[in-house]
Amino acid sequence: MTSTHSQRIECKFGTFPLQRTITTSPKQNQPRLCIAYRILHPSLLNNTAPEQADSAQPAPLLVVHGGPSLPSEYLTPLANHINNRPIIFYDQLGCGWSSIPRQKEWYGVTEMSHDLEELIQHLKEVWKIQSFHMLGHSLGGAIGYEYLKLQTTKNNLDERRDVHRCLSFILSNASTNLALSSSEQRRLFQEFQLQQLQTSMPSFNNQQLQKKRGSIEDVFFHAHICRTMNKPAELELALSRRGMEWSANKYCATPPPLVQNVLSDGANTNATTAKSVASTYSMNRFPPVLLIRGQYDFVTEICTRGWFEIFTDGIQEVVLDDCAHYPHFEQPESYSYQIEKFCANAESAS
Template structure:
């Protein structure tokens, strides 16, 4: 038996094993950007609507689409502005007091939100906000120069989006890398002396789905799993998705994945750290993973064991599922997600 190196797009969280980069027949073009004059009063990220909102639907479910603009400051004090695209499903329910909206954060980094869209069908009634993080999907994809990309910058973009759309009371859902982003967002909010009004009542609860605490650790676990198999296809079918053919939602996400800031190579040094001692308490969390997930038990153990500053962390293993439980057993997944969030509405 020999080791192999599967393509990164088959395993968005273990790109370190890549041996080549796939080219796409439907690759999304890199958008342009606008240069701005530096102003000492400007924030590094700000929001404005670009081109207004467009109403669309997904399986007959209403949706508003739009873009916001975020900024990055280069070392020479030049400010660059980029667009981030979002979709808000069931927009009329955004301010519901009975069922708070879900803010969905995709993985990768740079595997866009297409593969999370089935949440709209399996979680009824709630507004659900999706967006493509900078560098992938229908958002701009600037080159990875001068600190454009970082986990911290991605957290800032999320803050801008929530403020722009007036999302004041919500649940966070993060899949794979999206869970890392969710945790870092919660930690930043908890570190502030007072609620600064970015999210008003803020996050009610959070789900971390197939989210590791330590990128180096998941790479080691993945290598161990890879060494037991004979082909990239077998790894994918066992630990990444256990359904065939590949769901269209996942196919679409891979077709528009970014190339500038991708996979574990982009966050190789990431290891989650606890909130500071004087931080406010984090919201209640549910840690999900598949029975056959390449994000193994050891990769998620520290969320509950040492990272959360409250005891309110639950764990759930999805029987028969791997990394994409949402796509493998949608009805069960939807029931778990909605039931957990309902407890904290």
């Protein structure tokens, strides 16, 4: 399926200043940084006071992009198929319309999760957003998870306002171990190379086919990254505008500290009790979770199975046929349907 041009959709732009600093620069030399965001379908926002809010109004979907530093514009076609709720996109520090500081100390999954926390607080104060769903694509899944985990460590969760207002969390094509997903991509490429060599025939027709399809990297991209007939224009543009280079390959998702301590305390807790405590903790602290990935994604099942150990209860999984890493381009109707159904069910249960 080829990508279609985005429809003309109502959009509101905004920015807000970041409040964090880095220790390698004196206080007086800290740059002024901002995060840029867009709200699509803003007229659907329920921005009344909580006591006047219409509980039937769909909550906005907050989208956390991947990369690192791949601007959020590659995800905006979601709004073509999810049009009954507002969708919020933002550019993480280092790309797109947000600030791009050059020091590497500004960048990392944990740092980005703190920025996400500031964005959510800004959306509440300025746009009166009382609740939301969150979708993290690829690296964005790790950032979204670290934000939620950060909220579980607060002394007074009610005081933090946000974690109970995240109605659902969608992990799209997201690995718990980013070094592992990079390794899986290399493994699949090597197997793909071998397969192409074994099946290639020195015939005129096959040479013409290879010329038409491009290099082996292009063919692999079509097989395991984005299975559209042509590379989507929105994705090409985002790739051409990739921002500050930084690596997230050291990231590996771990359970919140309390769950980790219980699971590792073999002297005082047996396995059944530890699992029960972890399950209770997960249910009390995290919203419902949907794991969605593509059948041919380089983020394979081995890269995502760790989420089931973290979200010990309440996690669902959907594997989309004939999809790889960008299902919102490859199977946009099916992908949007799964997201909207999950969000609607979470709202009904809240």
